[in-house]
Amino acid sequence: MAKNVQSSAEQALAGLLFDGMTVMAGGFGLCGIPENLIAALRLAGVKDLTVISNNCGIDGFGLGLLLENGQIKKMVSSYVGENKLFEQLYLSGTLELEFNPQGTLAERIRAGGAGIPAFFTKTGVGTLVAEGKEVRDFDGEAYVMERGLTADLSIIKAWKGDTEGNLVYRKTARNFNPMMATAGKVCVAEVEHLVEPGQIDPDQIHTPGIYIDRILVGAVYEKRIERVTTQPRPVAGGAL
């Protein structure tokens, strides 16, 4: 089915936002984040958000923009280093935080999108993560029960998409985006390149369009890098 192709990120979120909602945002660090949709969320000013995302951006970029605008009530994440404001807000008690092991977070979202309300995993058994949760023995090993996760809205980023909502991600920018596409009641996808149906080989599609409700081409891709790590170029002709 042809998707609602949106002309802007603001328009793409129109009518979907309300205070107190739960939002899933794709990305790992700043890699593969829906940066145009995050900027639109900030402009919309919607608040008391519960945000499910592996990280919370950095000071001044990514989800850090929503944090500094006071829009986030609670984060569900696996790692929140590299963000001083986050640490301050958390330690002062103004921000709630639920840490999930990264694989448990990924699987909770996958399960939520696949209609699986709970599953058992070895991860976290005997740690704070298992406190208050059912622990059950299977074949002599202990496993903790984790619940599937869904959200009112998921915002994701792909490299290329077609107007049917079929998506292709690029390199490690895939990360949490495919699962989150499945676990939002509504999913809005931003892409760098929008093409016509048939221009992506059906065998190469990572996320089928059924999960995508609205799609847009991001206006700007800053694609910041947290840690540019390189090695020096060999000097031309300067073989050692």
Next chain:
Amino acid sequence: MAWTREDMAARAALELQDGFYVNLGIGIPTLVANYIPEGMSVTLQSENGMLGMGPFPLEGEADADLINAGKQTITQLAQSSYFSSSDSFAMIRGGHINLSILGGMQVAQNGDLANWMVPGKMVKGMGGAMDLVAGVRRVVVVMDHCEKSGAPKVLKACNLPLTGAGVVDLLITDLGVFEIDAKTKSMRLTALATGVSLDEITAKTEAEFRLGL
């Protein structure tokens, strides 16, 4: 005298075997990649969604879409593959990764590991560490033997929140190497670092251990 970071990484590299799929943590474990013996085929997994991690890119060739779990820019190799976070942790949790080498804050004699949180002080999160120690077949921890204050980190029992209970198979510190037997939950000293005496390592270790030198 004791081992340097590089020495510790080189010792950890002795745990690699041809054909292994390996996940390396941040810090000293990352250096292990520099000590893969020539001719040995080792595939590095990055838990943000890649198998076959290549070296850092040349200056000017960094790609924002290609990073490792430490958020450093990297490159791909001919054998590389990309996948989602749930696929990545399926291979970790499902026991398909042969070896995980990661850092630690505390290790106890029963194999407990703490490396993700200092209550009231450090709020960063466990990232993928809990999944790695729960799911990977062999877990090697590389860390300094003592705190900068001199306080022991190899303990009878961890006092920081655990990353995993009874998960460590081998501990490499700047002072020596300990094997931990999961069945008997006991620790055995199997090597001393260059210039380190048994008296010194014993004095700096709170945990009880047997000798297996």
